[in-house]
Amino acid sequence: MSETEIAAHGHGAVMEESPYAIPSRKLTMWMFLISDAITFGACLFSYGYIRVSTANWVRPFESGSVINVIAMTVILITSSLTMLGAVDAAKASDKAKTMRFMYSTMVLGTLFAALHLREWFLLFERGITLSSGLFGQAFFVITGLHLLHVISGVIALLVVEMWYSSGRLTPGHDESTGLYWHFVDLVWMFVVPLVYLTNIAH
Amino acid sequence: MSAASSSGNVIRKYLPVYFVLLAIFFLEVFLSFQHFATGTLVVILLLLAISSASLGLMYFMHLAEERRALFLTLIPVTIFVLLMMNMFWSDSVRLLHMRPGAQ
Numbered sequence: 001m002s003e004t005e006i007a008a009h010g011h012g013a014v015m016e017e018s019p020y021a022i023p024s025r026k027l028t029m030w031m032f033l034i035s036d037a038i039t040f041g042a043c044l045f046s047y048g049y050i051r052v053s054t055a056n057w058v059r060p061f062e063s064g065s066v067i068n069v070i071a072m073t074v075i076l077i078t079s080s081l082t083m084l085g086a087v088d089a090a091k092a093s094d095k096a097k098t099m100r101f102m103y104s105t106m107v108l109g110t111l112f113a114a115l116h117l118r119e120w121f122l123l124f125e126r127g128i129t130l131s132s133g134l135f136g137q138a139f140f141v142i143t144g145l146h147l148l149h150v151i152s153g154v155i156a157l158l159v160v161e162m163w164y165s166s167g168r169l170t171p172g173h174d175e176s177t178g179l180y181w182h183f184v185d186l187v188w189m190f191v192v193p194l195v196y197l198t199n200i201a202h
Numbered sequence: 203m204s205a206a207s208s209s210g211n212v213i214r215k216y217l218p219v220y221f222v223l224l225a226i227f228f229l230e231v232f233l234s235f236q237h238f239a240t241g242t243l244v245v246i247l248l249l250l251a252i253s254s255a256s257l258g259l260m261y262f263m264h265l266a267e268e269r270r271a272l273f274l275t276l277i278p279v280t281i282f283v284l285l286m287m288n289m290f291w292s293d294s295v296r297l298l299h300m301r302p303g304a305q
Contacts, residue, residue: 020272030272034280041284048248052241066231073227080262081213081220088212182262189254192227193247197234 029176033183036149040187043145044194047138051198058135059201060128065119069196072115073188076150079108080185087178090164090171098174102161105181109154116147139195146191149184156180219261226254 020027051057061069086101120140123129130140160177163169230250234243260266265273 019269020275021269022272027272030276034276037280038283042287045284045287048244052244057240070227070231074224077220077223077227080258081216084216084262085213179263182258185262186255186258189223189227189258190248190251193230193234193251194244197230197247198240198243200234202235202237 023172025172025176026179029179033179036183037187040142040145040190043142044190047142048194050134050138051194054134057199058128058133059199060123060126060135061196061200065122065196066200068115068119069192072112072119073192075108075112075115076185076188079105079112080182082108083178083181087171087175090174093171095165099161099165102157102174106154106157106161109150109157109181113147113150113154116143116150135199142191142195146184146187149187153177153181153184216261219257223254223257226250 018024018027082101082104086098086105089095089097089101120143123136123139128136128139130136156177160169160173164171164174230247233246233250238246259277265277
């Protein structure tokens with residue numbers, strides 16, 4: 001192995017090929033997402049057990065809340081589609097289209113967060129808070145953790161988009177951020193049925 | 203493929219997945235208004251959520267297009283850890299009833 005090769009690629013790259021054939025940045029993002037999935041998994045498992053084993057569980061969601069959660073879900077799944085468009089446009093080096101799709105994703109993410117907060121404030125008005133019992137604790141911790149991820153995602157998209165358009169980042173960075181955004185969508189697919197749909201007032 | 207048409211194509215390519223995800227979600231909403239026992243409803247909704255998540259993982263996150271080694275490294279381990287949580291969470295529920303030694 002020559003000094004020039006080591007200087008250009010580092011030791012690992014010269015000695016062996018990556019077993020996954022993906023950049024280390026993307027692999028790191030996958031590792032982060034797996035650990036995050038386990039965090040959400042722990043929250044949802046604990047919620048599930050408490051929910052099933054507790055009699056007289058609060059069922060606060062009426063038709064208005066269901067319509068709100070339908071809108072939130074459609075918005076978040078649609079934002080995954082626009083994110084796919086952004087990553088693909090970035091790979092094709094179409095900066096204008098990348099920006100349009102990224103901004104669309106950010107707008108949808110912001111709209112989702114606004115609807116999420118609206119739902120929270122409606123529950124506050126009805127006296128359901130973080131300290132009002134098991135339902136309040138479980139609901140606000142799980143949805144709060146998810147909302148934190150959405151807000152972080154919107155900020156990350158904004159930063160990546162600005163740096164990508166100024167040439168500081170590559171399409172690979174857009175792709176890693178996209179993975180994170182799809183993951184946020186994926187977690188929501190578990191939060192909605194377990195936290196909202198099992199608590200509809202009949 | 204030209205740069206201008208590329209992202210339009212990718213959206214068309216994944217549009218069926220998008221509609222299937224929406225369909226599964228609306229099925230979940232419909233089922234939640236039926237009068238199932240809580241445990242049954244949780245299991246049904248969880249199975250549908252796993253189906254949605256698998257689609258998102260394989261297509262939106264492109265895991266289906268990556269090397270199989272990546273899938274085999276990430277997914278079985280995650281499922282194993284999540285299943286292991288099943289072992290201790292069920293035990294912790296007893297604490298809710300303040301009967302730590304109960305069978």
